[in-house]
Amino acid sequence: MKVLLLVIQLCLIENAFGEGKVIYEYKKYEKFDLGNLEVQGELIAPGDISVRERDRKKFNLDFFERKDFNSFVKQDIEAFR
Amino acid sequence: MKWMVFLALLGTSSVMAKPLHETYFEKKYYYSALNEFFFETYNKPITEKVVNKLEEILFFTGVEILEDYDEDLLLKYPSSSIRFIIGRKYYQRGHTKKALKYLENIHPKHRYFPEAKMVEAQVYFKMGDKSKEESAVTKCVKSASVLESEAANEKIARYYKMIEEVCLINAARNSFTRGEYNQALANYEKIPKTSYKWPYVLLEKAWVHYQLKDYNRALGLLSTYKSPLLDTYFFPEAEYLSALAYFRLCLYDDSLIILNEYYQSYRPRFAQLHKVLSRHKKSRTFFYDALVEEADGFNANEEFVKKIFTRIKKQIRFSLDSNTIYKLNKEINTIHAKESKEVQLELMPHLADVRENIKTKINYNAKKDIFDFLQTVPMYSAELFKLNLEIVSRKRDLVYKSSELAVDKKKRTRGEFANVKRSSTEHFWKFEGEFWADELGDYSLGLKSRCNEVKVEDK
Numbered sequence: 001m002k003v004l005l006l007v008i009q010l011c012l013i014e015n016a017f018g019e020g021k022v023i024y025e026y027k028k029y030e031k032f033d034l035g036n037l038e039v040q041g042e043l044i045a046p047g048d049i050s051v052r053e054r055d056r057k058k059f060n061l062d063f064f065e066r067k068d069f070n071s072f073v074k075q076d077i078e079a080f081r
Numbered sequence: 082m083k084w085m086v087f088l089a090l091l092g093t094s095s096v097m098a099k100p101l102h103e104t105y106f107e108k109k110y111y112y113s114a115l116n117e118f119f120f121e122t123y124n125k126p127i128t129e130k131v132v133n134k135l136e137e138i139l140f141f142t143g144v145e146i147l148e149d150y151d152e153d154l155l156l157k158y159p160s161s162s163i164r165f166i167i168g169r170k171y172y173q174r175g176h177t178k179k180a181l182k183y184l185e186n187i188h189p190k191h192r193y194f195p196e197a198k199m200v201e202a203q204v205y206f207k208m209g210d211k212s213k214e215e216s217a218v219t220k221c222v223k224s225a226s227v228l229e230s231e232a233a234n235e236k237i238a239r240y241y242k243m244i245e246e247v248c249l250i251n252a253a254r255n256s257f258t259r260g261e262y263n264q265a266l267a268n269y270e271k272i273p274k275t276s277y278k279w280p281y282v283l284l285e286k287a288w289v290h291y292q293l294k295d296y297n298r299a300l301g302l303l304s305t306y307k308s309p310l311l312d313t314y315f316f317p318e319a320e321y322l323s324a325l326a327y328f329r330l331c332l333y334d335d336s337l338i339i340l341n342e343y344y345q346s347y348r349p350r351f352a353q354l355h356k357v358l359s360r361h362k363k364s365r366t367f368f369y370d371a372l373v374e375e376a377d378g379f380n381a382n383e384e385f386v387k388k389i390f391t392r393i394k395k396q397i398r399f400s401l402d403s404n405t406i407y408k409l410n411k412e413i414n415t416i417h418a419k420e421s422k423e424v425q426l427e428l429m430p431h432l433a434d435v436r437e438n439i440k441t442k443i444n445y446n447a448k449k450d451i452f453d454f455l456q457t458v459p460m461y462s463a464e465l466f467k468l469n470l471e472i473v474s475r476k477r478d479l480v481y482k483s484s485e486l487a488v489d490k491k492k493r494t495r496g497e498f499a500n501v502k503r504s505s506t507e508h509f510w511k512f513e514g515e516f517w518a519d520e521l522g523d524y525s526l527g528l529k530s531r532c533n534e535v536k537v538e539d540k
Contacts, residue, residue, distance in 0.1 A: 061467045063325060064460075066288045069254035072281075073203060075453075076247050078173075079396045080196060081145055 102138075105428075110412055111141040112435060113428045123154055132160045144193070145405050146435055148442075161191040169200055177204045195225035195244045202248065206255045214255065221248035236400070243397055246278050254285065262289050274522060277395055280306075280314040283522055287322055295502050296326040301524030308521055313388040317347065317461035324468055331532040333472045340469050343462075350385040351458045357386050358451060368447035369440050373403055389454070393447050402443050409436045 100121050105114035115138045122131050139147075139162045147155060147166050155163050168183030184201045187194050198221035205214035222245050229241035253268035269286050272279055283302050290298040303323045306314055320343045327336035361367035371390055393399060413432050416425055479485055502525070 061471050063328075063468060063471075064321075064464050065291070065325075068258040069285060069288075070258070072285070073251050073254055076251070077200060077203065079398050080244075080247075081148075081169075081398050081401060 102134075106138060108415075109141075110416060110428070111138055112146070112409055112412055112432055113416075114138050115142050115146070116431050119150070119154065123157060127157055127159070132158055136160050136162060140192075142408075143401060143405060145401055145439070149435075149438055161187045162193060165191075165193040165197050168197060172200050172204055177207055180204050189220075189224065192228065195221050195228060195241060195248070198224065199244055199248050199251065202251060202255075206251075211259075215252070218248050218252045221245070236404075240397055240400075243277065246272055246276050250278060250282060250285075257285070257289055257292075260292075262293050265289050279522070280311050284316055284319050284322070287319070287326075291322065291326060291329075294329075295525075296329050296530075297526040297528055298502060299323075299326045300526045300528075302522065304524050304526075305521050310521065313391050315347070315350075315388075317343070317351075317458050320347065321461045321464050321468075324465060328468060328472065330528055330530045332528060333476060336468065336472055340465055343465055348462070351455065354386050354389065354451070354455060358448075358455065362448075365441060365444055367444070368451075369444040372399065372443060372447055373406070389451055390447070393450055398446065399443065402439055402446075405439050406436060406443075409439070 100117075102114045102117035102121055105111075105117055118135060118138055125131075135158055139160075144162050144166050147163070152167065152170070155167060164183040164187050168180045168187075171177075171180035171183065181201065181204055184197045184204065187197045191197075198217045202214050202217035202221060205211075205217055225241045225245035225248065229238050229245065232238035232241060249268050249271050253265040256262070256265040256268065266286065266289055269282055269289070272282050276282075283305050287299040287302040290296070290302065300323060303319050303326075305311060306316075306319055320339060324336045324339040324343075327333075327339065372394055409432060413429065413436070416428055416432075420428070
């Protein structure tokens with residue numbers, strides 16, 4: 001009985017693989033008549049570059065500039081005792 | 082025989098009547114005398130005689146050790162030394178009015194009068210009272226100068242000279258804060274090149290010239306740090322200011338050279354310092370030993386760290402503290418050699434404690450100074466990084482705009498005299514590629530600003 005079930009299972013697997021096999025064929029030669037092609041709508045030529053300009057990133061960072069020497073004063077007074 | 086016994090008893094009673102602090106004072110055990118003095122007088126009426134005695138003892142001990150005494154105890158004694166210590170403490174805590182109450186009442190002939198005026202000037206600066214600040218500075222400078230000329234030895238003279246100079250420098254700094262740049266320069270100019278403070282003043286003067294938009298003079302002043310005579314002085318701030326001054330002149334390539342030097346030369350040094358500090362961060366003796374006992378545990382490649390310690394050793398505070406240790410050791414040794422076991426047991430524990438406290442203080446101050454210095458490094462590294470970013474961004478913009486800066490890089494020379502701004506009091510030396518002591522601090526570059534842009538095709 002076990003042997004029979006195994007044979008049936010094997011047959012089913014073989015059938016499953018067999019069904020999915022599709023063969024595609026392409027045309028060997030095809031001609032397009034571009035002159036006869038028609039596009040519906042208004043045809044215009046771009047008058048400007050189509051990429052939008054964007055401002056370049058400018059850092060303009062604030063750099064440290066001394067406005068006082070208070071920490072130096074404190075250090076000097078403490079350096080006496 | 083009876084008479085002899087009577088006389089002996091009389092002698093003993095007269096000795097007993099004499100306060101113990103007087104006995105110690107006569108034997109020159111000044112630190113023991115001071116301690117005993119407080120024990121014997123704190124719960125008695127404080128007369129003028131008592132105050133005078135305290136001043137007499139403090140003349141020999143200095144006021145450094147009073148830092149550990151209870152403030153309420155000290156306030157019982159209306160002496161100038163005590164007022165000075167208390168006033169200074171209030172200033173450090175930011176209590177300006179209380180600080181003034183004590184600092185203003187120090188006798189003009191007192192040895193701490195100049196130092197008190199130095200602190201007082203800063204109190205008035207904080208309060209925004211310019212005329213009283215200037216008056217305190219004038220009094221500080223004059224009294225320090227008089228006491229310097231009367232000083233008993235070179236060390237005391239040096240202390241008063243330092244007070245005089247710091248008063249002038251602080252006045253310059255306060256003028257700088259108010260935006261009075263020429264007034265600031267006038268005060269900085271009074272500091273002689275021989276002064277211990279002079280190398281520090283260079284950086285501050287460079288900032289003043291920077292604010293006056295005299296970038297060439299700022300760069301010249303900062304180039305002084307390259308002299309072999311000043312090799313123990315290195316400040317990340319000076320490197321940053323140089324790079325910034327070049328940047329303001331639109332000399333981007335020069336700015337980048339400074340940046341690269343900083344990253345290649347300074348950063349490894351700071352890493353080295355950081356390594357040493359982390360190794361001894363928790364030590365209570367390492368910094369003291371490295372400073373006082375010269376038993377430094379540095380490797381040959383830690384020359385930079387040694388130089389930092391050399392800088393700290395030049396401070397007045399270190400000099401005063403190490404002198405206190407020297408005097409304490411002398412007192413301990415004398416007591417050990419001359420006094421009985423009972424007296425030794427009575428006096429030694431206090432003296433040992435005081436000595437230990439001063440050693441801990443030296444250790445702490447050195448550690449704090451080095452850590453404070455090290456803390457400035459990340460800030461200036463970050464500022465230099467920002468500068469780098471801005472330079473790269475600006476150079477890229479020039480490329481996109483097909484522009485370049487006014488002066489062609491190929492024509493770049495060492496500068497022209499026409500670009501050197503000079504006041505009537507400033508010396509003029511032609512730098513011939515070598516540093517000479519006379520011309521240190523008088524340098525100015527003569528570089529032309531490149532900040533005007535020209536179109537590449539217009540050239």
